[in-house]
Amino acid sequence: MLIITGVITPLVRALYDPSKKYMTYKRRTILQLKPNTELRLLACIHSGDHIPAMMSIVEVSNHTQQNPIGVYVLHLIELLGRSTTLLISHDERYKTPPSNLVSLSQRVVLAFRNYGKKYKDSLSVQSYTSISSYETMDDDVCTLALKKRVSLIIIPFYEKWAPLRSMNSNVLNKAPCSVAVTVDRGLLRSYKHATEFSVVVFFLGGADDRETLAYGTRMVGNVKVKLTVVRFLPYQKAWESQLDNIVMADFRVKTLGNERVTYREEVVMDGGKTVSVIRSMESDYQLIMVGRRHEEESPLIEGLLEWKNEETLLGPIGDYFASSDFQGSATVMVVQQQTNVVPGSSDDNLEDLIPLEIRASHDQEGGSRRVLIQKE
Structure with a gap:
């Protein structure tokens, strides 16, 4: 049994790549998002300081009736005293978050819920809480991004907190969409x-x-x-x-x-x-x-x-x-930009995204600068 365990364990680790489950056949990026379609963002929050900065980023991202934004807010909490991880969805049917949540989660849920109600014609908000270890926290982030078909994950940068830096690195390597790491200096x-x-x-x-x-x-x-x-x-x-x-x-x-x-x-x-x-x-x-x-x-x-x-x-x-x-x-x-795309998939050619008239003008004039002079 010792010999079998010693052989099988490293063999499974070598052959099984868990990040493959996050690979997609279609790109989920902002560059390939069609006009007048919903932009879906996954905003990850670890501390209360992240709430106003994330709201400002959503505001700057331009949500309108023609170009709505769907925001999925994920509050990340380190697993303490539990044997299993939890991913909690906060349903809009409940007026207040469950009382067993920590106070910070209540702040996150209520803040974004009220923000969504203020712009209900152009913005939809769904809140979640992930209670897991730092070693598996990235799986909750990537799984939710895959399930909700988001185009961009926004995660805070941690300069000195090694476990969270490792989590960020895993998200960048596994994410089924594009990722933005924010260095928040408060302005x-x-x-x-x-x-x-x-x-x-x-x-x-x-x-x-x-x-x-x-x-x-x-x-x-x-x-x-x-x-x-x-x-x-x-x-x-x-x-x-x-x-x-x-x-x-x-x-x-x-x-x-x-x-x-x-x-x-x-x-x-x-x-x-x-x-x-x-x-x-x-x-x-x-x-x-x-x-x-x-x-x-x-x-x-x-x-x-x-x-x-x-x-x-x-x-x-x-x-x-x-x-x-x-x-x-x-x-x-x-x-x-998203990296986990199945090689050779039909949606893997970025040049198809460029408008036909731009590409045609570029080919005829021999460069983008000449096109701009002609257009202007």
Whole structure:
């Protein structure tokens, strides 16, 4: 029995990949979300400080009758004194959350329930509580995201709490949709009742930055949002991505004439220059958005990977925003586009998402910049 156990246990661990159950045949991303359809978000909350920041993110995400948002709120509680995990759904039929819940869960449920009632024509809210160990908490997050067919999981970043950092890492690896990790420095929640939100998207290229740009484009529908898109370009033109150019051209056409949108380009030689440009702008915005992963050989992040360590979670640019070197007070959102898609599935071609007229104009004119000059 000892021999069999010693052989079978590592064999099962080697052959069985539990993350496969979260793989989908269709992409669940903001980039591939059809116009005038509901955007579904899974907002994960661990402490009371996360409540106002999550509400502000939902507000900025632009919920309207034409583009509604479905929010699934998941309060994460560490399992103590129980042998089994619990995932509790808080049904709207009950006027108040069950009395056996901890006071923080009651605050979470009531806060988002009242928020949903305020915008019932454009926003739907369902609240859940997960009581589990940190080792299995990511399964509750990913299972709920898969069941509710959400497009984006929003999870807070934990700089020093190792178990929760591990949970975040597992969610990023397993998630059946896109994921946004938020580094909350408190400024965004103070703008809950403000008349203007300043948002910036730093675009270095790649799938994650394209997803980030799609999210920023949706935000522009909110009249309170002023969006700045900063695209970093390398001196070596060979590093420019055709798909990045097309997606950026699509964004420029969609926002043409919108006075609340600013677009600028920065040509840099290496990662140090990229960070230098970001540093010069880090105090100008309430919300900063950037992709998590970038091509390791890209000149745009050259030199930054030398600082990389085994515990990195947010990528070379995201790590800067989470470090003590970042002097801004903005909330930072580091976005990862969905990775768990069945290879070869019919919905796995991002180029099909670009409008036909944009692709045709791009092919005829030979580049996105020429298309923009012609359109403008």
